[in-house]
Amino acid sequence: MLAKHVILISYDAFSEENWERAKTLPNMAKLIKAGSYSTKLRSVYPTLTYTVHTTMVTGVYPDKHGVFHNNPLQPFVKEKEQEWFWYRKAIKVPTIYEAVRQNKMSTAGLLWPVSGKADINYNLPEVHALPNENLGLKVLRSGSPLFGIGLELKYGRYRKGIQQPYLDDFTTLCATDTIKRKKPNLLLMHLINLDDIKHSLGTDSVEVEATLLRMDQRLGKIMEAVGEAGIQEDTVILVVGDHGQFNVDYKVRLNKLLQEQGLIYTEKGEMKWRAYLQSTGGAAYLHVKEGDEEAEKIAITTLQAAMAKEQYGIERIFSRQELDGLHVEGSINTMVEAKVGYSFEDILEDPILLDLRENNIKYATHGYSPDKKNYRCVFVASGPGIKDDYLLGDIEMVDIAPTIGRILRVGMKNCDGRVLEEIFA
Known part of the structure; x- marks a missing residue:
């Protein structure tokens, strides 16, 4: 000893x-x-x-x-x-x-x-x-x-x-x-x-x-x-x-994009989901209802389209194969990584993109890739x-x-x- x-x-x-x-x-x-x-x-x-x-x-x-x-x-x-x-x-x-x-x-x-x-x-x-x-x-x-x-x-x-x-x-x-x-x-x-x-x-x-x-x-x-x-x-x-x-200039509410695609919806006054992004701050897990391959496909296509637009702050979309190398929880097939200066949050309130500097808000967070x-x-x-x-x-x-x-x-x-x-x- x-x-x-x-x-x-x-x-x-x-x-x-x-x-x-x-x-x-x-x-x-x-x-x-x-x-x-x-x-x-x-x-x-x-x-x-x-x-x-x-x-x-x-x-x-x-x-x-x-x-x-x-x-x-x-x-x-x-x-x-x-x-x-x-x-x-x-x-x-x-x-x-x-x-x-x-x-x-x-x-x-x-x-x-x-x-x-x-x-x-x-x-x-x-x-x-x-x-x-x-x-x-x-x-x-x-x-x-x-x-x-x-x-x-x-x-x-x-x-x-x-x-x-x-x-x-x-x-x-x-x-x-x-x-x-x-x-x-x-x-x-x-x-x-x-x-x-x-x-x-x-x-x-x-x-x-x-x-x-x-x-x-x-x-x-x-x-x-x-x-x-x-x-x-x-x-x-x-x-x-x-x-x-990392300091954050923009908060992004990506679930709004899934809502626009009908993957998050209201039924009999209750919120329901087929695909849902759980934010970690600097990243987000894509959760998909078990067996709903169509929802997974729509969600990934939606996220890929968003990645092409600067304002959504998506740096990478990790596949399950890449997540294996990062030792991420096995039930997750897709993960979204934010650029420095951006963070994600789950909520469905407007706006999709919240400019913190415009609102004179100081904020920093973590949850990003360790690399x-x-x-x-x-x-x-x-x-x-x-x-x-x-x-x-x-x-x-x-x-x-x-x-x-x-x-x-x-x-x-x-x-x-x-x-x-x-x-x-």
């Missing part, structure tokens, strides 16, 4: 564009000096938070683990009212946290995606409240009730719902408390502030700088807690970005047994779980990824 403890900090939307600034900040600089790092971590397709985080803990691509989107398909349901893949049962393969438990070691999860009702010793999962639901009760029912109540009583006053930076401050307080009191062998935590800021203000907003500074302070608090717990010589800290983001330029993520591994100040080249999101397994001497079988042997001293 290289270390007895691993802390995996998911730094949502931490990408190569943030690296030059982040590496100069005191706590990140400390981690780098005592660790290995890469700014060429390739994510998975689509680059959506829940899809990527499931890959992080399983070491396999979405075509195997089954979490193909943040949300199961729910046509015509408003985004804020949609179910998400909140629960462990959505994952079709074993996870690193279960492997750790099977080796009689302890685990903790703090706002980790797709971990509701998971086999985690100390679990405060990331779930959202739908209309008429109580968020507090939902979190407790989905996680470890006594652990969750204890953290809420101690630190709940620092949180303001899901508002940032308060939510990440709360998560960090919970992490420092859990490290000191529970000393879990594996701690998974998800910090979301940077992602939120980029979405709402763009990737180049001045607020990004302030968020990077706050994040570095949070890293410092976690490192301090490791020291206070007396486990510094036995702890590896991983900081991992899950995806980048777009300047869209790689950041990886840092720091601690005992890890090479100091060592620059890695290209690595894959599927490499995270088997590498954690190697550190804790826990076997992760049937991974698509590899152990990053080159980081070990």
Whole structure:
């Protein structure tokens, strides 16, 4: 065993564009000096938070683990009212946290995606409240009730719902408390502030700088807690970005084109579909009713015609053969990729093309192909047994779980990824 403890900090939307600034900040600089790092971590397709985080803990691509989107398909349901893949049962393969438990070691999860009702010793999962639901009760029912109540009583006053930076401050307080009191062998935590800021203000907003500074302070608090717990010589800290983001000038509502072709229609006052595009932001899945080959043909012809027109922002239409190479969920035969500067959304409201600049709206998003330029993520591994100040080249999101397994001497079988042997001293 290289270390007895691993802390995996998911730094949502931490990408190569943030690296030059982040590496100069005191706590990140400390981690780098005592660790290995890469700014060429390739994510998975689509680059959506829940899809990527499931890959992080399983070491396999979405075509195997089954979490193909943040949300199961729910046509015509408003985004804020949609179910998400909140629960462990959505994952079709074993996870690193279960492997750790099977080796009689302890685990903790703090706002980790797709971990509701998971086999985690100390679990405060990331779930959202739908209309008429109580968020507090939902979190407790989905996680470890006594652990969750204890953290809420101690630190709940620092949180303001899901508002940032308060939510990440709360998560960090919970992490420092859990490290000191529970000393879990594996701690998974998800910090979301940077992602939120980029979405709402763009990737180049001045607020990004302030968020990077706050994040570095949070890293410092976690490192301090490791020291206070007396486990510094036995702890590896991983900081991992899950995806980048791109600024968006135009939102495109491609389902309007399918509606014009009669593939989306109203029957007896109810919305129905034969073909439907489920957006990931930077891409969209084409869902077709099973066996409806005619609808599939019409939909693809419609999308090909739209691709020839600049305003719809379609960069590529991927066939199933191409999606095999990208390890995309097997039930999808066609996927549409947006150009940088464009994003897709499901809704059927006018206009088909929404010009955000005209409306003075700042917005950025993700969900694009991981192979777009300047869209790689950041990886840092720091601690005992890890090479100091060592620059890695290209690595894959599927490499995270088997590498954690190697550190804790826990076997992760049937991974698509590899152990990053080159980081070990």
